[in-house]
Amino acid sequence: MSRRAILAALVAACLTARPGVAQVLLPPNFVDDTILGGLDQPNAMAFLPDGRLFVTELKTGRIRLVVNGHVGSTDPAITVDSLTNDNIERGLQGIAIDPRWPTYPYVYTCYTHVGSRMVLVRYTATGDVSNPSGGNIVLGSKRTLIHDFVDNADNHNGLGLRFGTDGTLLMTTGDDADGCTAQVLGSLGGKLLRMDVTRIPAGGGGPVPRALLIPTSGNPFVGPDSNACLVYAQGLRNPWRFGVDAMTGAILLGDVGENTYEELDEIFAGHNYGWPYREGPMVRTYPGCTDPGNTYDPPLISMDRNTGYTAVIGAAVYRPVMNGIANWPTLYSGNYFYGDYFMSRLRRLVKTGGVWGPATAVPGQPNAQDWATGLKFVVDFGVGKDGSLWWLKSYDDNMTSVTGAIHRIRYTGTTDVPLASLGAKTLRVAPNPFQDQVDLEWRLTTTGPVLIEVFDMRGRRVRRFEAEASAGRVVWDGRDDAGRPVGTGVYLARMRHANDPEQIARVLRLR
Incomplete structure (x- = not known):
């Protein structure tokens, strides 16, 4: 069953339910703070280097600046044009901030566009770009980087955005409900893309030539066409959220399954993760294409959908932040957190001896498997400038309109590292x-x-x-x-x- 079908059923079930939000249960010395509520189906977020936060709204197409727990004085910073939002999964998706900010005050975002296509665009910020307390930022001078991602189906878009530690822009793409495309290098569907955005001219315009986006090194494929030159990894179904380890540069990704398994993957250059011939550990077939017998990477971990997992969210690799006032204990450094859009739970993986596996439960966590519970309808995560793990909730637990919120999980104890x-x-x-x-x-x-x-x-x-x-x-x-x-x-x-x-x-x- 697709995420769209499950979400539609939940909408119907919640129409007669009372609004509310379940309590977030955490281990001792952790608290869940609501930073800002009243957002209209927020969908992705990205921190500026100074700690301010940009948030996208899926259906309104607005990008909103959050400063010290309040929306910016100029709100929204922009509403994207030509947005298609005619079904549950379509709309304004990922967002990323140029790591060279404020010298290069660029904001990147991607969304479903009129004309059965998806786009990756860059906006230039003006106003309070260098003022950490400033709320007056306007996004303009739209430059289209890629304008022709195919969007025939109204789901499986992907469109997650993060910058790698090497300064390249990483982007996930779904298979557009055609699994065969995930194995075709000439197609941008079902991939993780890696792009160099440092050579793009200032100002608006576009679309830019593919050659300007192809990194000079690091991407594994040189053909058969310029699309293939942007591909870093293939064989993905509906990768939505992923994290980049700020210390090691590792890319860890959640890929939403079809009917049997959700999975988490560590992404390596040139590797193939098997969709549509693999779903978690399962070998399978797919109409319209035949498994050529390639080598496929197994997932780090698979979640059987019979246990309730439906739409995995690859969250973040936790690392303490320089001068963070709420850094977590060193026990959590390098932990990979993951959740599920519907399941409300947050779990951890740790890497031991080069192998990822479930983390040992800490005293006082809600149960033996879940480090936290109560995170229903979570859509994004990120480590903030204070060292807390911030998370984005699309709406309250009964899907009431305009109840989206920004939260953070904050440590209140004494850290073991001064x-x-x-x-x-x-x-x-x-x-x-x-x-x-x-x-x-x-x-x-x-x-x-x-x-x-x-x-x-x-x-x-x-x-x-x-x-x-x-x-x-x-x-x-x-x-x-x-x-x-x-x-x-x-x-x-x-x-x-x-x-x-x-x-x-x-x-x-x-x-």
């Missing part, structure tokens, strides 16, 4: 990505010699800095020790200090 120590053990890199120069900043609990080195991806050292201070900053100007400019791409900055563990941070240099 904030100063956390900051010291994390080499801060900003801005990242960078073009001309980047700050490499550190804080330590004790003084002593500090060595910071920058390496290219072949392991060759290109720059060396030495200091002797408990806190400081060096500026890398994108040149090697001989003063020669280095090329674009990913570099590794490594900090060594006698009394602290070695720290490594990825640095991306752009044109």
